Amino acid sequence: MTTLTDANLEALLAVQALDTDLDRCRVRLASLPERGELAAIDLQLAALEQSRSAAAAERDAVADRQASFEHNLATVESRAAEIKKRLYGGTVSATRELQAMAAEVDSLTARASELESRALEAMDEREPLDARVDKIDGEKSSLLAARAAVGERLAAREAEVAAETDTLSTARAQAATQVPEDLAVAYNRLRQRLGGVGVARLVGSRCDGCHLSLAATEIDQLRRQPPGTLTFCEQCGRILVATHP
Numbered sequence: 001m002t003t004l005t006d007a008n009l010e011a012l013l014a015v016q017a018l019d020t021d022l023d024r025c026r027v028r029l030a031s032l033p034e035r036g037e038l039a040a041i042d043l044q045l046a047a048l049e050q051s052r053s054a055a056a057a058e059r060d061a062v063a064d065r066q067a068s069f070e071h072n073l074a075t076v077e078s079r080a081a082e083i084k085k086r087l088y089g090g091t092v093s094a095t096r097e098l099q100a101m102a103a104e105v106d107s108l109t110a111r112a113s114e115l116e117s118r119a120l121e122a123m124d125e126r127e128p129l130d131a132r133v134d135k136i137d138g139e140k141s142s143l144l145a146a147r148a149a150v151g152e153r154l155a156a157r158e159a160e161v162a163a164e165t166d167t168l169s170t171a172r173a174q175a176a177t178q179v180p181e182d183l184a185v186a187y188n189r190l191r192q193r194l195g196g197v198g199v200a201r202l203v204g205s206r207c208d209g210c211h212l213s214l215a216a217t218e219i220d221q222l223r224r225q226p227p228g229t230l231t232f233c234e235q236c237g238r239i240l241v242a243t244h245p
Ligand SMILES: [Zn+2]
Pocket: 200, 207, 208, 209, 210, 211, 212, 233, 234, 235, 236, 237, 238
């Protein structure tokens, strides 16, 4: 290991502080509450979409029935009109035939009235179903608007965290120039193994990494090491930086 200076170790502590902040940024980015809000809205939208499909299918079935009554009504009416035209057109003079035609007109008129009331019934049945589909569409529009608003908020928060991450990364790169390569390697390995903290300061008699107190003899020994000696916490194994008197 290269001979270390206090400045190297102080720089490593600065790198550690910045790495901890960068870790916090990553956690914050992953757990932005807007992500949960979006997921909740998407669930609501999916449920709404299902209700809409069901309501629209019901409405369409009634609408089809109504259209079919109306189509049949038009056919019956045009057939009746055709016969009436011949009936009063003066081209047919046989009484028997005229009677038969009049009877058919009566029967078609009765059929038309029946079809008309069926079509009206279907129309009545359709009204609340149309209203239900419209209501669902309205709810969907509000949810989509809410979703867009949350999306914008999320993007703003992401940009905020990204800017902070940039600033921290620049500072980290700057501090890392004062950390010798092999010290950086040792630090990174410990950081990976020990939950993100690879180096700690000795504060009083306690390691600031594991917060455990060191034995007086060990502290004594640490303080008496020549400057630039790389030392580790006996309890947690982290690089331990003791300020030399
Ligand atoms: Zn420790």
